[in-house]
Amino acid sequence: MGLVPTSFTHDVIIIGQGLAGTVLSETLAQRGKRVMVFDAPRPGRASHVAAGLVNPVSLRRTVLTWRASEMLAIAGAFYRDLGLQYDTAFWHPTPLAVLFPTAQEAGIWQLRMKDPEMMRFLRLDTSADPALDQLPQPYGRGIIDRSAWVDVSKMLEAYRAQALAAGELEERSIEASDIRRSDDGVELLGRTAPLLVHCSGPFAQVDGLVQVKGEGLTVRIPDLHATKAIHRGVFMLPVGDEVYRVGSTFAWNDVWSGPSADAQRYLLDRLERLVEREVEVLDHWCGVRPASKDRRPILGRVGRHEVVFNGLGSRGVVLAPWCAQHLCDHVFEGAELDEAVRPDRFIG
Numbered sequence: 001m002g003l004v005p006t007s008f009t010h011d012v013i014i015i016g017q018g019l020a021g022t023v024l025s026e027t028l029a030q031r032g033k034r035v036m037v038f039d040a041p042r043p044g045r046a047s048h049v050a051a052g053l054v055n056p057v058s059l060r061r062t063v064l065t066w067r068a069s070e071m072l073a074i075a076g077a078f079y080r081d082l083g084l085q086y087d088t089a090f091w092h093p094t095p096l097a098v099l100f101p102t103a104q105e106a107g108i109w110q111l112r113m114k115d116p117e118m119m120r121f122l123r124l125d126t127s128a129d130p131a132l133d134q135l136p137q138p139y140g141r142g143i144i145d146r147s148a149w150v151d152v153s154k155m156l157e158a159y160r161a162q163a164l165a166a167g168e169l170e171e172r173s174i175e176a177s178d179i180r181r182s183d184d185g186v187e188l189l190g191r192t193a194p195l196l197v198h199c200s201g202p203f204a205q206v207d208g209l210v211q212v213k214g215e216g217l218t219v220r221i222p223d224l225h226a227t228k229a230i231h232r233g234v235f236m237l238p239v240g241d242e243v244y245r246v247g248s249t250f251a252w253n254d255v256w257s258g259p260s261a262d263a264q265r266y267l268l269d270r271l272e273r274l275v276e277r278e279v280e281v282l283d284h285w286c287g288v289r290p291a292s293k294d295r296r297p298i299l300g301r302v303g304r305h306e307v308v309f310n311g312l313g314s315r316g317v318v319l320a321p322w323c324a325q326h327l328c329d330h331v332f333e334g335a336e337l338d339e340a341v342r343p344d345r346f347i348g
Ligand SMILES: Cc1cc2nc3c(=O)[nH]c(=O)nc-3n(C[C@H](O)[C@H](O)[C@H](O)COP(=O)(O)OP(=O)(O)OC[C@H]3O[C@@H](n4cnc5c(N)ncnc54)[C@H](O)[C@@H]3O)c2cc1C
Pocket: 015, 016, 017, 018, 019, 020, 021, 038, 039, 040, 041, 042, 044, 045, 046, 047, 048, 049, 050, 051, 052, 053, 054, 172, 173, 174, 175, 199, 200, 201, 202, 203, 204, 213, 214, 215, 216, 247, 248, 249, 285, 286, 287, 288, 289, 290, 309, 310, 311, 312, 313, 314, 315, 316, 317, 318
């Protein structure tokens, strides 16, 4: 007899309840799969500090992000449906106002607006907006109407409470020695399944994974009541009552060192230049993004009964629903895995 019985307690076991594990678990449940999740909160985890911004345009180069239209459509539908399921809203459409820092950037924006694909995403904004009009913007501003923010913490907590109550989540740290493999599947702390999915984020040992530290602030900005997200050097996401989430920094060294005074100063400098007033810092958050060398997710088989779901980088919110669908189609329906996400692409 094999180590793992052929009648399994679950269809899928997942390690990690960040964005990857949560979105995958919900996607599997929608497909009728029995899922067991193990997670132990670790300092530096990414999803709990994610600002939750969904922005289909890379502002560094004013180009659409990877498969922007498809990702956005799938993400919007997924988070809206999940909100209905939990009777709460996770997906908040929020236009993003980009205040051009130079005349050159304003010119590039206008040029890009002529591109047939980009014109659905970008426009110039000359309408009156009492909050935005207070901010310095000698070169004007553009608007990305199809951006949004997802209340990631609320979603993770809603899933956690439900899964704990249903016995589908155990808050436990998994060591490599806890995983027992056989010809049929895996066993983990008394649970068995034909498939184990590693959603361990920045803590994983995966080829091509790059850990990128990010920090942000929650601040109160007196007398600024913006309804749009704002970008000029930093992102500002209004969360109500003069309160904003501001971020984020990117650092590739010393990623586990926690919140730093340097990052706080960097963000505050940029923010105070943008809003031209002193702000009150309410919170300082820090995490490590699980990015990849080529900025694409890392998805697919890494063992006979094991799969990895990682590499969500700085855009996990918009990528996770597409990744979960794609992974399920691949594993359960035999659909071809997209070359861009293959986990073996970094080997050799
Ligand atoms: C400051 C900051 C701001 C960000 N802002 C945005 C944003 O605005 N929009 C956006 O789209 N993305 C944003 N991101 C990126 C986003 O957070 C990530 O892409 C995403 O959260 C990664 O999710 P994950 O599930 O892969 O990893 P994680 O969230 O780190 O989840 C991994 C989980 O697995 C657990 N775990 C790991 N190993 C084990 C083990 N052996 N046993 C048990 N549990 C284990 C960890 O404790 C953790 O709970 C931001 C990231 C940071 C750091």
